[in-house]
Amino acid sequence: MKQESISMMVVRRLPRYYRFLSDMEAMGITKISSGELAKRMNLTASQIRQDLNCFGGFGQQGYGYHIPTLRAKIGEILGIDRPRKAILLGAGNMGRALAGYTAFERKGLYLVGIFDADIRKVGESYGGLTVQHINNLTEFCKKEKPEAAVICVGPWAAQEMCGQLIKLGIRGFVNFSRYDILADHPDVMVQNVHIGDAMLTLSYQMCRAEELPETSQ
Amino acid sequence: MKQESISMMVVRRLPRYYRFLSDMEAMGITKISSGELAKRMNLTASQIRQDLNCFGGFGQQGYGYHIPTLRAKIGEILGIDRPRKAILLGAGNMGRALAGYTAFERKGLYLVGIFDADIRKVGESYGGLTVQHINNLTEFCKKEKPEAAVICVGPWAAQEMCGQLIKLGIRGFVNFSRYDILADHPDVMVQNVHIGDAMLTLSYQMCRAEELPETSQ
Numbered sequence: 001m002k003q004e005s006i007s008m009m010v011v012r013r014l015p016r017y018y019r020f021l022s023d024m025e026a027m028g029i030t031k032i033s034s035g036e037l038a039k040r041m042n043l044t045a046s047q048i049r050q051d052l053n054c055f056g057g058f059g060q061q062g063y064g065y066h067i068p069t070l071r072a073k074i075g076e077i078l079g080i081d082r083p084r085k086a087i088l089l090g091a092g093n094m095g096r097a098l099a100g101y102t103a104f105e106r107k108g109l110y111l112v113g114i115f116d117a118d119i120r121k122v123g124e125s126y127g128g129l130t131v132q133h134i135n136n137l138t139e140f141c142k143k144e145k146p147e148a149a150v151i152c153v154g155p156w157a158a159q160e161m162c163g164q165l166i167k168l169g170i171r172g173f174v175n176f177s178r179y180d181i182l183a184d185h186p187d188v189m190v191q192n193v194h195i196g197d198a199m200l201t202l203s204y205q206m207c208r209a210e211e212l213p214e215t216s217q
Numbered sequence: 218m219k220q221e222s223i224s225m226m227v228v229r230r231l232p233r234y235y236r237f238l239s240d241m242e243a244m245g246i247t248k249i250s251s252g253e254l255a256k257r258m259n260l261t262a263s264q265i266r267q268d269l270n271c272f273g274g275f276g277q278q279g280y281g282y283h284i285p286t287l288r289a290k291i292g293e294i295l296g297i298d299r300p301r302k303a304i305l306l307g308a309g310n311m312g313r314a315l316a317g318y319t320a321f322e323r324k325g326l327y328l329v330g331i332f333d334a335d336i337r338k339v340g341e342s343y344g345g346l347t348v349q350h351i352n353n354l355t356e357f358c359k360k361e362k363p364e365a366a367v368i369c370v371g372p373w374a375a376q377e378m379c380g381q382l383i384k385l386g387i388r389g390f391v392n393f394s395r396y397d398i399l400a401d402h403p404d405v406m407v408q409n410v411h412i413g414d415a416m417l418t419l420s421y422q423m424c425r426a427e428e429l430p431e432t433s434q
Binding site: 014 | 228229231232233235236240257258259294295296297299300301310311313314315317318323324325326364365372388389390391395397399400403406407408409410411412413414415416417418419420421422423424426
């Protein structure tokens with residue numbers, strides 16, 4: 001399988017397939033046609049067939065997809081069956097919300113430590129983990145060897161932290177900060193979650209929606 | 218300006234331009250060439266010129282961009298100067314983290330109410346707002362006329378809520394739930410923030426990065 005050549009556009013849809021299939025499996029549905037899946041996911045049947053063909057195609061002509069098989073296969077591709085150790089940097093509001101996010105391990109990551117520079121947060125417990133002081137980071141990483149980090153600190157702290165984390169063996173980041181990790185470290189893997197950008201994009205859409213009726217006057 | 222014809226790919230980059238320009242302005246930088254901006258943003262100078270040309274182009278040949286002007290103009294396009302009233306549904310971990318997100322109003326939205334179905338959460342205060350019971354929603358919306366909603370409830374509650382919210386005049390959603398709003402309501406505006414999808418995509422990237430050295434053996 002030439003999985004390395006699959007476009008990021010297709011890859012980004014995989015978690016969505018996984019969510020839909022998991023929900024259907026939970027409802028006891030075992031079989032679905034590409035047309036029906038397309039309808040539920042607001043895609044075209046042809047797009048679904050193309051997407052899934054990238055990964056070897058799991059459908060059978062005239063039968064459709066066997067949901068548990070397809071879900072398991074996509075889960076395997078996404079690495080859900082072998083979650084990686086991850087640490088969380090920053091026990092502020094967002095960091096605490098994420099630490100309480102119990103579905104972590106079903107997302108391919110497995111939270112093993114929470115760190116903060118603020119001594120007042122050290123010792124607090126979230127999601128079954130106790131917040132440690134950032135000074136423990138090096139020792140902890142050498143012992144636990146986490147592979148991924150979730151960055152929930154401010155942009156300046158993030159810049160400082162990421163350099164250190166990469167030296168400690170972290171190769172993947174889920175980045176909630178404004179800091180652009182790839183600009184300084186092009187060789188690591190980064191998924192940015194810019195909540196503010198989503199709000200701004202919505203704001204843009206709403207402004208345009210207001211303008212449209214005017215332009216048609 | 219034919220802003221309605223601008224591709225969502227360009228639109229999605231605008232918040233990022235806005236962030237970079239705001240940071241530079243805060244550092245006292247007033248002028249930048251497209252080449253220098255490209256370097257900082259990990260884009261090409263030609264892409265930057267193309268993107269900004271979509272909005273009328275704000276650069277001057279041989280001078281570059283005047284940062285405060287460009288930032289203000291992009292902010293205006295994004296609707297930052299006229300934030301809209303928004304309500305937050307769900308005062309769980311994520312909802313509370315978002316309510317404490319003080320930069321809300323600089324993101325084109327202005328939080329005016331928080332609602333939850335859990336009576337134990339009613340009366341708690343986050344980000345200067347008191348959590349109200351969901352039963353107050355209709356009356357509140359009729360009075361305050363919020364235009365946008367941030368959805369931080371579970372997928373089943375989200376499905377029920379969104380239908381009600383649309384009837385109450387909400388046209389824009391920032392959706393943190395698994396529920397696919399557009400599948401049922403194609404006429405509203407939705408920005409999805411799927412944190413779990415970002416984690417899964419990172420997991421995928423990390424799996425592939427491990428496989429690549431093997432395939433080159």
